Protein backbone atom coordinates (compact mmCIF):
# COMPACT_ATOMS: atom_id res chain seq x y z
CA UNK A 528 0.00 0.00 0.00
CA UNK A 529 2.77 2.34 1.03
CA UNK A 530 4.70 1.28 -2.08
CA UNK A 531 1.74 2.03 -4.30
CA UNK A 532 1.37 5.46 -2.72
CA UNK A 533 5.07 6.27 -3.29
CA UNK A 534 4.74 5.26 -6.97
CA UNK A 535 1.67 7.47 -7.48
CA UNK A 536 3.46 10.47 -5.89
CA UNK A 537 6.55 9.92 -8.11
CA UNK A 538 4.47 9.75 -11.30
CA UNK A 539 2.65 12.92 -10.29
CA UNK A 540 5.95 14.77 -9.68
CA UNK A 541 7.36 13.65 -13.03
CA UNK A 542 4.21 14.77 -14.86
CA UNK A 543 4.21 18.20 -13.20
CA UNK A 544 7.93 18.90 -14.03
CA UNK A 545 7.41 17.83 -17.66
CA UNK A 546 4.37 20.07 -18.16
CA UNK A 547 6.19 23.10 -16.69
CA UNK A 548 9.15 22.68 -19.06
CA UNK A 549 6.83 22.30 -22.08
CA UNK A 550 4.91 25.45 -21.17
CA UNK A 551 8.13 27.44 -20.70
CA UNK A 552 9.51 26.36 -24.15
CA UNK A 553 6.23 27.14 -25.86
CA UNK A 554 6.05 30.55 -24.27
CA UNK A 555 9.64 31.32 -25.21
CA UNK A 556 9.01 30.42 -28.84
CA UNK A 557 5.91 32.57 -28.97
CA UNK A 558 7.72 35.59 -27.55
CA UNK A 559 10.62 35.33 -30.04
CA UNK A 560 8.15 34.97 -32.85
CA UNK A 561 6.22 37.98 -31.65
CA UNK A 562 9.37 40.00 -31.21
CA UNK A 563 10.41 39.10 -34.77
CA UNK A 564 7.08 40.23 -36.10
CA UNK A 565 7.04 43.41 -34.05
CA UNK A 566 10.66 44.11 -34.87
CA UNK A 567 9.97 44.04 -38.58
CA UNK A 568 7.02 46.31 -38.16
CA UNK A 569 8.74 48.93 -36.08
CA UNK A 570 12.16 49.20 -37.76
CA UNK A 571 12.79 52.69 -39.11
CA UNK A 572 12.02 52.94 -42.82
CA UNK A 573 15.60 54.02 -43.54
CA UNK A 574 16.90 50.66 -42.29
CA UNK A 575 14.60 48.64 -44.47
CA UNK A 576 15.88 47.09 -47.58
CA UNK A 577 15.23 49.48 -50.52
CA UNK A 578 12.29 48.49 -52.68
CA UNK A 579 13.33 46.72 -55.81
CA UNK A 580 13.67 49.23 -58.71
CA UNK A 581 12.13 48.32 -61.99
CA UNK A 582 14.86 47.33 -64.41
CA UNK A 583 16.38 50.67 -65.43
CA UNK A 584 16.69 51.57 -69.11
CA UNK A 585 19.90 53.23 -68.07
CA UNK A 586 23.30 53.30 -69.61
CA UNK A 587 26.05 55.53 -68.29
CA UNK A 588 27.05 58.58 -70.26
CA UNK A 589 29.30 57.57 -73.07
CA UNK A 590 27.63 54.22 -73.48
CA UNK A 591 27.45 53.16 -77.09
CA UNK A 592 24.58 54.60 -79.01
CA UNK A 593 21.97 51.95 -79.30
CA UNK A 594 22.29 51.01 -75.67
CA UNK A 595 19.33 51.96 -73.53
CA UNK A 596 19.65 55.52 -72.36
CA UNK A 597 19.11 57.22 -69.03
CA UNK A 598 18.40 60.75 -68.08
CA UNK A 599 21.05 62.14 -65.79
CA UNK A 600 19.35 63.07 -62.59
CA UNK A 601 16.63 60.47 -63.02
CA UNK A 602 17.89 58.72 -59.87
CA UNK A 603 17.70 61.91 -57.88
CA UNK A 604 14.52 63.15 -56.24
CA UNK A 605 12.31 64.78 -58.86
CA UNK A 606 12.82 68.29 -57.56
CA UNK A 607 16.47 68.36 -58.57
CA UNK A 608 15.77 67.41 -62.17
CA UNK A 609 14.69 70.85 -63.23
CA UNK A 610 15.86 73.90 -61.39
CA UNK A 611 12.81 75.59 -59.98
CA UNK A 612 11.88 79.11 -60.92
CA UNK A 613 12.58 81.54 -58.12
CA UNK A 614 9.65 81.33 -55.76
CA UNK A 615 7.84 78.77 -57.86
CA UNK A 616 6.73 75.53 -56.25
CA UNK A 617 8.73 72.52 -57.27
CA UNK A 618 6.72 70.05 -59.25
CA UNK A 619 7.18 66.41 -58.35
CA UNK A 620 7.09 64.20 -61.38
CA UNK A 621 8.23 60.85 -62.58
CA UNK A 622 11.46 60.98 -64.56
CA UNK A 623 10.85 61.67 -68.23
CA UNK A 624 10.95 58.81 -70.65
CA UNK A 625 13.95 58.63 -72.87
CA UNK A 626 13.89 56.66 -76.06
CA UNK A 627 17.09 54.84 -77.00
CA UNK A 628 19.03 55.85 -80.06
CA UNK A 629 19.76 53.46 -82.88
CA UNK A 630 23.24 52.92 -84.12
CA UNK A 631 22.46 52.00 -87.70
CA UNK A 632 22.62 54.79 -90.24
CA UNK A 633 19.34 56.21 -91.42
CA UNK A 634 18.07 54.33 -94.43
CA UNK A 635 16.17 56.14 -97.14
CA UNK A 636 13.57 53.42 -96.86
CA UNK A 637 12.90 54.44 -93.24
CA UNK A 638 11.67 57.78 -94.44
CA UNK A 639 9.28 56.62 -97.05
CA UNK A 640 5.77 55.60 -96.11
CA UNK A 641 5.23 52.07 -97.35
CA UNK A 642 8.93 51.27 -97.38
CA UNK A 643 8.19 47.80 -98.77
CA UNK A 644 7.84 49.49 -102.13
CA UNK A 645 11.59 50.11 -102.02
CA UNK A 646 13.65 53.23 -101.37
CA UNK A 647 12.50 56.35 -103.11
CA UNK A 648 14.76 59.03 -104.54
CA UNK A 649 14.02 62.09 -102.44
CA UNK A 650 14.73 65.46 -103.98
CA UNK A 651 14.69 68.97 -102.58
CA UNK A 652 11.28 70.38 -103.51
CA UNK A 653 11.31 73.55 -105.58
CA UNK A 654 9.22 76.65 -104.94
CA UNK A 655 8.30 76.72 -108.63
CA UNK A 656 6.71 73.26 -108.40
CA UNK A 657 5.02 73.67 -105.02
CA UNK A 658 3.66 77.22 -105.19
CA UNK A 659 1.41 76.46 -108.12
CA UNK A 660 -1.83 77.63 -106.49
CA UNK A 661 -0.39 80.86 -105.11
CA UNK A 662 1.19 81.64 -108.47
CA UNK A 663 -1.98 81.12 -110.48
CA UNK A 664 -3.96 83.27 -108.06
CA UNK A 665 -1.46 86.13 -108.22
CA UNK A 666 -1.09 85.72 -111.97
CA UNK A 667 -4.87 85.99 -112.43
CA UNK A 668 -4.96 89.18 -110.37
CA UNK A 669 -2.12 90.74 -112.32
CA UNK A 670 -3.23 89.53 -115.75
CA UNK A 671 -5.26 92.69 -116.44
CA UNK A 672 -2.41 94.93 -115.33
CA UNK A 673 0.10 93.14 -117.55
CA UNK A 674 -2.20 93.40 -120.56
CA UNK A 675 -2.71 97.13 -120.13
CA UNK A 676 0.61 98.12 -121.61
CA UNK A 677 0.85 101.71 -120.45
CA UNK A 678 1.29 102.61 -116.83
CA UNK A 679 -1.62 104.71 -115.55
CA UNK A 680 -3.79 105.14 -112.45
CA UNK A 681 -5.76 102.00 -113.25
CA UNK A 682 -2.49 100.01 -113.26
CA UNK A 683 -1.78 101.22 -109.74
CA UNK A 684 -5.33 100.38 -108.61
CA UNK A 685 -5.12 96.89 -110.05
CA UNK A 686 -1.76 96.32 -108.40
CA UNK A 687 -3.15 97.43 -105.03
CA UNK A 688 -6.08 95.00 -105.31
CA UNK A 689 -3.79 92.14 -106.31
CA UNK A 690 -1.46 92.68 -103.32
CA UNK A 691 -4.28 92.87 -100.79
CA UNK A 692 -5.90 89.74 -102.22
CA UNK A 693 -2.57 87.93 -102.03
CA UNK A 694 -2.49 88.46 -98.23
CA UNK A 695 0.17 91.15 -98.26
CA UNK A 696 -2.09 93.17 -95.96
CA UNK A 697 -3.18 96.81 -96.14
CA UNK A 698 -0.25 98.34 -94.26
CA UNK A 699 2.47 96.58 -96.24
CA UNK A 700 0.60 97.13 -99.52
CA UNK A 701 0.50 100.88 -98.87
CA UNK A 702 4.21 100.96 -98.05
CA UNK A 703 5.01 98.92 -101.14
CA UNK A 704 2.99 101.20 -103.41
CA UNK A 705 4.65 104.29 -101.93
CA UNK A 706 8.13 102.87 -102.57
CA UNK A 707 7.16 101.71 -106.07
CA UNK A 708 5.77 105.14 -106.99
CA UNK A 709 9.07 106.64 -105.95
CA UNK A 710 10.94 104.11 -108.10
CA UNK A 711 8.58 104.74 -111.05
CA UNK A 712 9.23 108.47 -110.77
CA UNK A 713 13.00 108.12 -110.45
CA UNK A 714 13.35 105.52 -113.21
CA UNK A 715 10.69 106.99 -115.50
CA UNK A 716 8.72 103.77 -115.73
CA UNK A 717 6.12 103.98 -118.49
CA UNK A 718 4.69 100.46 -118.95
CA UNK A 719 2.85 98.11 -116.64
CA UNK A 720 5.38 95.37 -117.34
CA UNK A 721 8.12 97.67 -116.06
CA UNK A 722 6.03 98.17 -112.94
CA UNK A 723 5.78 94.38 -112.45
CA UNK A 724 9.59 94.19 -112.84
CA UNK A 725 10.02 96.87 -110.17
CA UNK A 726 7.56 95.03 -107.92
CA UNK A 727 9.60 91.84 -108.24
CA UNK A 728 12.77 93.63 -107.12
CA UNK A 729 10.96 95.38 -104.27
CA UNK A 730 9.56 92.07 -103.00
CA UNK A 731 12.97 90.39 -103.15
CA UNK A 732 14.61 93.20 -101.20
CA UNK A 733 11.85 93.15 -98.57
CA UNK A 734 12.13 89.37 -98.18
CA UNK A 735 15.92 89.34 -97.85
CA UNK A 736 17.18 88.34 -94.42
CA UNK A 737 19.40 86.04 -92.48
CA UNK A 738 18.63 82.34 -92.97
CA UNK A 739 21.25 80.77 -90.74
CA UNK A 740 20.19 78.70 -87.74
CA UNK A 741 22.74 79.58 -85.08
CA UNK A 742 24.68 77.29 -82.80
CA UNK A 743 26.02 77.83 -79.30
CA UNK A 744 29.74 77.48 -78.62
CA UNK A 745 31.67 74.29 -78.00
CA UNK A 746 30.60 72.31 -74.96
CA UNK A 747 27.27 74.13 -74.83
CA UNK A 748 24.08 72.39 -75.91
CA UNK A 749 22.28 74.40 -78.56
CA UNK A 750 18.51 74.60 -78.09
CA UNK A 751 16.15 75.56 -80.89
CA UNK A 752 12.68 76.22 -79.50
CA UNK A 753 9.69 75.82 -81.79
CA UNK A 754 6.67 77.94 -80.88
CA UNK A 755 3.31 78.55 -82.52
CA UNK A 756 -0.37 77.75 -82.13
CA UNK A 757 -1.67 74.19 -82.48
CA UNK A 758 -2.01 72.76 -85.94
CA UNK A 759 0.44 75.07 -87.73
CA UNK A 760 2.95 72.27 -88.29
CA UNK A 761 5.38 72.56 -85.35
CA UNK A 762 5.83 68.84 -84.77
CA UNK A 763 6.18 68.08 -88.45
CA UNK A 764 8.72 70.88 -88.81
CA UNK A 765 10.77 69.58 -85.88
CA UNK A 766 10.85 66.15 -87.52
CA UNK A 767 11.95 67.65 -90.83
CA UNK A 768 14.66 69.79 -89.19
CA UNK A 769 15.89 66.76 -87.24
CA UNK A 770 16.18 64.83 -90.48
CA UNK A 771 18.20 67.64 -92.12
CA UNK A 772 20.58 67.78 -89.18
CA UNK A 773 20.97 64.01 -88.96
CA UNK A 774 21.63 63.89 -92.68
CA UNK A 775 24.40 66.43 -92.09
CA UNK A 776 25.91 63.98 -89.62
CA UNK A 777 24.68 65.71 -86.48
CA UNK A 778 22.96 63.87 -83.63
CA UNK A 779 19.90 65.56 -82.19
CA UNK A 780 17.55 65.07 -79.26
CA UNK A 781 13.87 65.94 -79.57
CA UNK A 782 12.17 67.30 -76.44
CA UNK A 783 8.41 66.84 -76.18
CA UNK A 784 7.74 70.18 -74.48
CA UNK A 785 4.03 70.13 -75.32
CA UNK A 786 3.08 68.21 -72.20
CA UNK A 787 -0.52 69.33 -72.45
CA UNK A 788 -1.37 66.94 -75.27
CA UNK A 789 -0.18 63.35 -74.98
CA UNK A 790 -0.83 62.96 -78.70
CA UNK A 791 1.73 65.69 -79.44
CA UNK A 792 4.45 63.77 -77.57
CA UNK A 793 3.43 60.52 -79.28
CA UNK A 794 3.67 62.20 -82.67
CA UNK A 795 7.09 63.65 -81.89
CA UNK A 796 8.21 60.22 -80.66
CA UNK A 797 7.27 58.75 -84.04
CA UNK A 798 9.34 61.40 -85.79
CA UNK A 799 12.27 60.65 -83.48
CA UNK A 800 12.05 56.99 -84.47
CA UNK A 801 11.67 57.86 -88.11
CA UNK A 802 14.71 60.13 -88.26
CA UNK A 803 16.78 58.29 -85.68
CA UNK A 804 16.90 61.07 -83.11
CA UNK A 805 16.98 60.89 -79.31
CA UNK A 806 13.69 61.61 -77.58
CA UNK A 807 12.73 62.88 -74.13
CA UNK A 808 9.15 63.23 -72.94
CA UNK A 809 7.41 63.91 -69.63
CA UNK A 810 4.10 63.19 -68.00
CA UNK A 811 0.93 64.57 -69.51
CA UNK A 812 0.25 67.91 -67.82
CA UNK A 813 3.77 67.98 -66.37
CA UNK A 814 6.23 70.83 -66.35
CA UNK A 815 7.40 71.49 -69.94
CA UNK A 816 10.48 73.34 -68.65
CA UNK A 817 11.57 70.17 -66.83
CA UNK A 818 11.28 68.13 -70.04
CA UNK A 819 13.41 70.57 -72.01
CA UNK A 820 15.91 70.81 -69.17
CA UNK A 821 16.18 67.01 -69.00
CA UNK A 822 16.64 66.83 -72.76
CA UNK A 823 19.52 69.31 -72.52
CA UNK A 824 21.15 67.29 -69.73
CA UNK A 825 20.64 64.08 -71.65
CA UNK A 826 22.14 65.51 -74.83
CA UNK A 827 25.04 67.22 -73.06
CA UNK A 828 26.01 64.06 -71.17
CA UNK A 829 26.33 62.25 -74.50
CA UNK A 830 28.07 64.97 -76.45
CA UNK A 831 24.97 65.60 -78.59
CA UNK A 832 25.06 69.29 -79.41
CA UNK A 833 21.50 70.04 -80.51
CA UNK A 834 18.09 69.85 -78.81
CA UNK A 835 14.96 70.61 -80.82
CA UNK A 836 12.20 71.49 -78.38
CA UNK A 837 8.49 71.40 -79.08
CA UNK A 838 6.23 73.66 -77.00
CA UNK A 839 2.51 73.90 -76.35
CA UNK A 840 0.34 75.87 -78.74
CA UNK A 841 -2.56 76.14 -76.35
CA UNK A 842 -2.83 75.23 -72.70
CA UNK A 843 -5.61 73.26 -71.08
CA UNK A 844 -5.06 74.95 -67.75
CA UNK A 845 -5.41 78.51 -66.58
CA UNK A 846 -1.71 79.08 -67.13
CA UNK A 847 -1.05 81.78 -69.66
CA UNK A 848 0.62 80.35 -72.75
CA UNK A 849 3.05 83.24 -73.17
CA UNK A 850 4.11 83.11 -69.50
CA UNK A 851 4.65 79.36 -69.81
CA UNK A 852 6.76 79.83 -72.93
CA UNK A 853 8.88 82.51 -71.25
CA UNK A 854 9.55 80.07 -68.41
CA UNK A 855 10.47 77.25 -70.80
CA UNK A 856 12.86 79.58 -72.57
CA UNK A 857 14.52 80.66 -69.30
CA UNK A 858 14.98 77.07 -68.14
CA UNK A 859 16.31 75.93 -71.53
CA UNK A 860 18.81 78.78 -71.44
CA UNK A 861 20.50 77.57 -68.28
CA UNK A 862 23.93 75.96 -68.62
CA UNK A 863 24.77 73.68 -70.25
CA UNK A 864 21.95 74.75 -72.58
CA UNK A 865 21.69 77.89 -74.64
CA UNK A 866 18.67 78.92 -76.72
CA UNK A 867 20.05 80.28 -79.97
CA UNK A 868 16.86 80.13 -82.04
CA UNK A 869 13.20 80.64 -81.21
CA UNK A 870 11.42 79.62 -84.39
CA UNK A 871 7.85 80.74 -84.80
CA UNK A 872 5.94 78.30 -86.97
CA UNK A 873 3.17 79.97 -88.98
CA UNK A 874 0.65 78.28 -91.23
CA UNK A 875 0.73 80.32 -94.45
CA UNK A 876 -2.88 79.45 -95.20
CA UNK A 877 -4.11 81.41 -92.17
CA UNK A 878 -3.26 84.68 -93.91
CA UNK A 879 -3.25 87.86 -91.85
CA UNK A 880 -4.09 85.85 -88.72
CA UNK A 881 -0.52 84.62 -88.84
CA UNK A 882 0.65 88.19 -88.44
CA UNK A 883 -1.36 88.65 -85.25
CA UNK A 884 0.14 85.44 -83.85
CA UNK A 885 3.62 86.52 -84.86
CA UNK A 886 3.26 89.77 -82.90
CA UNK A 887 2.14 88.01 -79.72
CA UNK A 888 4.89 85.41 -79.78
CA UNK A 889 7.56 87.93 -80.69
CA UNK A 890 6.67 90.17 -77.77
CA UNK A 891 6.71 87.21 -75.36
CA UNK A 892 9.67 85.07 -76.33
CA UNK A 893 11.79 87.02 -78.78
CA UNK A 894 11.31 85.13 -82.02
CA UNK A 895 14.51 84.85 -84.07
CA UNK A 896 13.00 83.43 -87.23
CA UNK A 897 9.83 82.23 -88.89
CA UNK A 898 9.05 78.85 -90.38
CA UNK A 899 6.26 79.36 -92.90
CA UNK A 900 4.47 76.05 -93.44
CA UNK A 901 1.91 74.82 -95.97
CA UNK A 902 3.01 77.15 -98.74
CA UNK A 903 2.19 74.25 -101.03
CA UNK A 904 -1.48 74.40 -100.07
CA UNK A 905 -4.04 77.10 -100.63
CA UNK A 906 -1.72 79.79 -99.25
CA UNK A 907 -1.56 83.00 -101.24
CA UNK A 908 2.04 83.70 -100.30
CA UNK A 909 1.71 87.40 -99.52
CA UNK A 910 1.86 86.73 -95.78
CA UNK A 911 5.62 86.18 -96.21
CA UNK A 912 6.01 89.80 -97.31
CA UNK A 913 3.80 91.09 -94.50
CA UNK A 914 5.75 89.19 -91.82
CA UNK A 915 9.17 90.39 -92.89
CA UNK A 916 8.03 93.95 -93.63
CA UNK A 917 5.95 94.55 -90.53
CA UNK A 918 7.84 92.55 -87.94
CA UNK A 919 11.36 92.56 -89.31
CA UNK A 920 11.67 88.82 -88.56
CA UNK A 921 13.38 86.78 -91.26
CA UNK A 922 11.68 83.73 -92.71
CA UNK A 923 14.29 81.02 -92.26
CA UNK A 924 12.52 77.89 -93.43
CA UNK A 925 9.42 77.07 -95.43
CA UNK A 926 7.29 73.95 -95.52
CA UNK A 927 6.39 72.85 -99.02
CA UNK A 928 4.59 69.60 -98.18
CA UNK A 929 3.97 66.99 -95.53
CA UNK A 930 6.88 64.70 -96.35
CA UNK A 931 10.12 64.58 -94.36
CA UNK A 932 12.03 66.25 -97.20
CA UNK A 933 9.51 69.03 -97.76
CA UNK A 934 11.28 71.72 -95.79
CA UNK A 935 13.67 74.13 -97.47
CA UNK A 936 15.70 77.15 -96.49
CA UNK A 937 13.84 80.23 -97.62
CA UNK A 938 15.21 81.88 -100.73
CA UNK A 939 13.71 85.31 -101.51
CA UNK A 940 14.63 85.31 -105.21
CA UNK A 941 13.38 81.79 -105.83
CA UNK A 942 10.15 82.54 -103.95
CA UNK A 943 9.43 85.71 -105.96
CA UNK A 944 10.30 83.95 -109.22
CA UNK A 945 7.80 81.23 -108.35
CA UNK A 946 5.07 83.65 -107.26
CA UNK A 947 5.51 86.26 -109.94
CA UNK A 948 7.55 84.96 -112.86
CA UNK A 949 9.13 87.48 -115.20
CA UNK A 950 7.30 87.45 -118.56
Ligand code: GDP
Nearest residue numbers: 757758759760761762763900901926927928929
Ligand atom coordinates in the same frame (compact mmCIF):
# COMPACT_ATOMS: atom_id res chain seq x y z
P1 GDP B 1 1.35 71.13 -84.66
O1 GDP B 1 0.05 70.99 -83.95
O2 GDP B 1 1.76 72.58 -84.80
O3 GDP B 1 2.44 70.30 -84.08
O4 GDP B 1 1.09 70.66 -86.17
P2 GDP B 1 1.46 69.28 -86.87
O5 GDP B 1 2.92 69.16 -87.05
O6 GDP B 1 0.76 68.19 -86.18
O7 GDP B 1 0.85 69.51 -88.34
C1 GDP B 1 -0.54 69.70 -88.56
C2 GDP B 1 -0.85 69.21 -89.97
O8 GDP B 1 -0.20 70.04 -90.92
C3 GDP B 1 -0.37 67.79 -90.24
O9 GDP B 1 -1.34 67.13 -90.99
C4 GDP B 1 0.88 68.00 -91.08
O10 GDP B 1 1.15 66.92 -91.94
C5 GDP B 1 0.51 69.24 -91.86
N1 GDP B 1 1.67 70.00 -92.34
C6 GDP B 1 2.74 70.43 -91.63
N2 GDP B 1 3.58 71.11 -92.43
C7 GDP B 1 3.04 71.11 -93.68
C8 GDP B 1 3.45 71.65 -94.95
O11 GDP B 1 4.48 72.31 -95.10
N3 GDP B 1 2.61 71.43 -96.01
C9 GDP B 1 1.45 70.75 -95.88
N4 GDP B 1 0.69 70.59 -96.96
N5 GDP B 1 1.03 70.21 -94.70
C10 GDP B 1 1.83 70.39 -93.61
